[in-house]
Amino acid sequence: MTAGNAPRNRKKGRANRHDGAITTDYENPSVVRAEDPAGRGTDRHSQADPGNEKERDYQANAHGSATSMDDLLIGAHMSIAGGIHRAITRGEALGCGVIQIFTKNASQWKSPVLTDQTVKKFTQERDGTGILVIAHDSYLINLASPDTFLRNRSIAAFVDEMERAEKLGIPYLVMHPGAHKDSGEEAGLKNIVRSFDAILKQTRGFRVRILVENTAGQGTALGHSFEQLKRIVEGTIHPERMGVCFDTCHAFAAGYDLRDRSGYERTMAELDTAVGMTRIEALHLNDSKKNLGLRVDRHEHIGRGMLGLECFRLIMNDVRFRGVPKVLETPKDLGGLDMDPVNLATLRNLVRPVHAEDRQARNVSGTLENPPT
Numbered sequence: 144m145t146a147g148n149a150p151r152n153r154k155k156g157r158a159n160r161h162d163g164a165i166t167t168d169y170e171n172p173s174v175v176r177a178e179d180p181a182g183r184g185t186d187r188h189s190q191a192d193p194g195n196e197k198e199r200d201y202q203a204n205a206h207g208s209a210t211s212m213d214d215l216l217i218g219a220h221m222s223i224a225g226g227i228h229r230a231i232t233r234g235e236a237l238g239c240g241v242i243q244i245f246t247k248n249a250s251q252w253k254s255p256v257l258t259d260q261t262v263k264k265f266t267q268e269r270d271g272t273g274i275l276v277i278a279h280d281s282y283l284i285n286l287a288s289p290d291t292f293l294r295n296r297s298i299a300a301f302v303d304e305m306e307r308a309e310k311l312g313i314p315y316l317v318m319h320p321g322a323h324k325d326s327g328e329e330a331g332l333k334n335i336v337r338s339f340d341a342i343l344k345q346t347r348g349f350r351v352r353i354l355v356e357n358t359a360g361q362g363t364a365l366g367h368s369f370e371q372l373k374r375i376v377e378g379t380i381h382p383e384r385m386g387v388c389f390d391t392c393h394a395f396a397a398g399y400d401l402r403d404r405s406g407y408e409r410t411m412a413e414l415d416t417a418v419g420m421t422r423i424e425a426l427h428l429n430d431s432k433k434n435l436g437l438r439v440d441r442h443e444h445i446g447r448g449m450l451g452l453e454c455f456r457l458i459m460n461d462v463r464f465r466g467v468p469k470v471l472e473t474p475k476d477l478g479g480l481d482m483d484p485v486n487l488a489t490l491r492n493l494v495r496p497v498h499a500e501d502r503q504a505r506n507v508s509g510t511l512e513n514p515p516t
């Protein structure tokens with residue numbers, strides 16, 4: 144197994160990551176083979192009952208058949224230009240364990256039909272690589288809108304996003320909560336919760352989980368505080384079908400410091416108190432062009448922004464996030480240089496070897512109280 148940028152040979156039939164131990168390849172210290180000590184790991188990527196045969200099929204579809212032991216579950220948002228399956232090819236070329244996609248053009252309402260052939264091509268490609276695919280909703284959707292017409296249009300479009308994800312066997316749909324457009328935070332939050340209630344009713348029995356993403360709070364965007372995330376997720380009729388996607392750039396822009404250990408731990412403690420760490424089911428790893436609390440959403444390459452490398456070192460070594468998919472949404476190039484490989488290598492290189500005493504401590508504690516030092 145290789146570390147660094149080299150694409151890994153990830154074909155069908157590779158071992159399941161859950162065989163019990165945290166081990167480290169000391170020759171390749173960036174490779175941590177991890178049993179998720181919080182007991183979440185890969186199995187979290189579907190919410191299925193494993194005893195049911197249909198559910199087992201779904202699980203195999205949802206995250207491929209070959210999640211490897213050394214998989215850090217890092218990757219990037221990938222373009223679907225040329226067909227949805229092409230995103231997987233692009234992710235495979237970069238050695239991604241996870242990719243994020245839009246299942247349609249994210250800046251248009253219209254939604255082209257997903258043909259059986261498209262679904263089949265996508266499914267085959269994914270299952271051949273073992274890459275976990277998560278979806279992100281369209282930018283146009285605003286479940287907080289005070290305008291009834293726009294809100295209803297957004298609800299219909301989000302249900303469509305759910306149907307597309309379900310059809311593709313995608314286990315997570317990440318979404319931005321929406322903007323209240325000067326109707327006030329209270330009215331906006333109520334509209335989001337009511338919209339979700341309608342969506343959850345219309346998608347009864349769906350397996351795709353909704354992940355509400357924290358925002359930078361730009362303009363009238365809601366979801367910038369952890370308390371707002373809590374109100375949204377816990378306020379709906381089916382909180383068990385919902386989780387949170389934590390974006391580092393957005394949190395920092397919204398005023399949560401993550402630049403050093405004390406800021407990081409304080410922020411994570413607040414997140415834990417508000418929504419609970421087990422609700423964090425995906426991470427967006429982005430540095431920030433803008434400074435703390437400015438509420439301006441501008442993503443920067445890892446380690447080259449106002450957040451800096453330490454934030455990402457802390458996350459990559461935080462056992463609470465082991466087994467949680469980590470996706471870059473950083474700019475694709477810098478002066479003509481393809482930056483996804485650079486940012487992915489930066490993340491891999493931040494992973495520390497796991498020492499024996501850590502291993503023991505984690506196994507004993509169940510880890511939530513003992514982030515690595």
Ligand SMILES: [Zn+2]
Nearest residue numbers: 356390427472
């Ligand atoms: Zn994001």
